Amino acid sequence: MSRSLRHGALAATALVFSIASLSACSAGNDAQTLQVRPDNAATAVDNIKIQNANIITQPGHETEGPAVVNATLFNEGPKAEVLEAVKLPGTNATVELHAAEGKGPIKVPAGGRVILGGKGNASAVIGNGRQAGSDGNVQSVVFTFSETGDVGLGALIVPASGFFEGFGPSTLPSPKPTPSKGASETPGANPSESAGRQSDTPSDVESGSDTQTDEDSAAH
Structure with missing residues (x-):
């Protein structure tokens, strides 16, 4: 038998064994897959x-x-x-x-x-x-x-x-906001301070206007 024919015969034999092996593996894998259960x-x-x-x-x-x-x-x-x-x-x-x-x-x-x-x-x-x-x-x-x-x-x-x-659940608990100490004190302080400033302004203006009138009378 010539060298080329021997090589061809060997190649054909190898191909047959490869196909047989793949077929056996495929059958085995399919059989195992049918027995596998999901984790859940x-x-x-x-x-x-x-x-x-x-x-x-x-x-x-x-x-x-x-x-x-x-x-x-x-x-x-x-x-x-x-x-x-x-x-x-x-x-x-x-x-x-x-x-x-x-x-x-x-x-x-x-x-x-x-x-x-x-x-x-x-x-x-x-x-x-x-x-x-x-x-x-x-x-x-x-x-x-x-x-x-x-x-x-x-x-x-x-x-x-x-x-x-x-x-998971779409509704998850959220922490309740806690007001800061500075914020709670500020609203209580501002109204009294602003009220005091507002009450002082008219009296100052009135006292100033009275003083000016007296001085004008004395000058005449």
Whole structure:
């Protein structure tokens, strides 16, 4: 066999082994990918899939204020679904739903998705955030859809800091302004001082005018 033919045969053999190896790796990677679960809670019922579900509280552990349920809702069905309610079983917490536009129900379009939480998105707000539980715990959350019904999963409770800061409650507590000492004293002092200056001016003018009249009379 000539040198060129040997080189061609070797190249063809190497190509076959390369393709076989890549095929095996691809199959193995796909199989492993199917077993990987996201870090945040996810579930699927019929045409509804819920991913990245969390309950996000105030950034401070002792801070009072609202919390939110953050999740991405997918609808793979042929018909739009309405998110009718979000409940936290075992708690007294109530969740208020707000569409992204601010009015109407939260609709998950057919073949589309809706994000709960974050600027410009729909929201599920827990008025008293501490009723949802303590940070680091897992709380059961049930999403009720118009067609699919209840879809439940366990969501991790996390504070609105770090990665979750932009998805946390839009209403955060702000410190109350404290009036400065100098500012509080000034208004009380100025009126009396200005009043004193105003009261002195007319008397000075009057006394001056009287004196001038007496001198003119004496001169005549």
